[in-house]
Amino acid sequence: MKNLLCAAAVVGGLMTALPAAAQFAKAEDAIKYRKSAFNVMAVHFGRIGAMVQGKVPFDPKVAAADADIALITARLPYTAFGEGTDKGETRAKPEVWTENDKFKAAALKMQEEMGKLNAAAKSGNLDTIKAAFGPVGQACKQCHDNFRKDH
Ligand code: HEC
Numbered sequence: 365m366k367n368l369l370c371a372a373a374v375v376g377g378l379m380t381a382l383p384a385a386a387q388f389a390k391a392e393d394a395i396k397y398r399k400s401a402f403n404v405m406a407v408h409f410g411r412i413g414a415m416v417q418g419k420v421p422f423d424p425k426v427a428a429a430d431a432d433i434a435l436i437t438a439r440l441p442y443t444a445f446g447e448g449t450d451k452g453e454t455r456a457k458p459e460v461w462t463e464n465d466k467f468k469a470a471a472l473k474m475q476e477e478m479g480k481l482n483a484a485a486k487s488g489n490l491d492t493i494k495a496a497f498g499p500v501g502q503a504c505k506q507c508h509d510n511f512r513k514d515h
Contacts, residue, residue, distance in 0.1 A: 387443070387444075387446065388444065388446075391448045391449045391451070391452060392452055392453065394444040394445075394446060394449045395444070395449055395452055395453055395454045396453075397440075397441075397444045398440070398441040398442075398443075398444035398445065399441075399454075401437050401440035401441040401444070402441050404433070404437050405433075405434050405437035405438055405440075405441075408430040408431075408433040408434040408437070409430070409434045409478075409500065411426070411427075411430045412427055412430050412431060412434070412481070412485065412493065412497060413497065413501075415427055415490070415493070416490075416493060416494050416497045422490045424485075424488035427485045427488075427493060428485045428486055428488070430485070431481055431482045431484075431485035431486075432482065434478060434481070434482070435475075435478050435479060435481075435482045438474060438475050438478045439475065441471075442468070442471045445460055445461075445467075447461075455512050455513040455514075455515070456511065456512065456513075457510075457511050457512060457513055459510060459511055460511050463510075466510070467507070467510075467511055470503070470506060470507040470510065470511065471507070473503050473506070474500065474503035474504060474507065477496070477499045477500040477502075477503045478500055478503075480496045480499070480500075481493070481496040481497060481499075481500050483496075484496035484497075
């Protein structure tokens with residue numbers, strides 16, 4: 365078991381050290397992947413938003429299901445910002461790489477808030493969900509302001 369854990373740690377270490385091209389066939393594949401993940405997350409987060417804003421009727425089961433997908437997809441995009449993925453069809457600013465610690469912290473913050481929204485959605489209480497929704501939106505905006513080009 366100990367050896368297995370060591371092997372896993374070595375492989376894990378390699379994975380983070382390798383350029384994106386090793387995890388994705390091409391840099392453009394990584395860019396496509398992270399954009400897709402952001403879009404899927406945004407759809408499900410947005411559906412909760414529509415309920416929070418009263419645009420669609422509140423359905424606790426649907427909100428909880430959307431919150432689950434949003435939480436899982438919130439982990440995905442950041443695996444695809446490897447080296448060499450700063451050019452091409454991307455709106456990522458150079459700061460993603462030059463201020464990578466800040467970028468990672470912003471990603472973590474969003475994932476934390478998304479976790480709280482998930483717990484709120486499980487409560488089935490719309491007011492609880494409303495209270496947890498705003499901070500997630502703030503976390504999205506904060507990162508976009510610093511790390512995403514307008515167009
Ligand atoms: C830690 C930074 C960060 C956080 C947090 C973040 N984003 Fe983004 N987002 C980005 C970056 C960078 C891009 C540009 C990706 C690219 O073009 O390669 C992006 C792009 C997007 C896109 C456009 C994808 C496309 O097809 O071009 C959507 C939609 C999106 N984000 C939604 C969200 C939502 C919703 C949240 C919050 C729930 C969020 N993002 C949180 C950094 C972030």
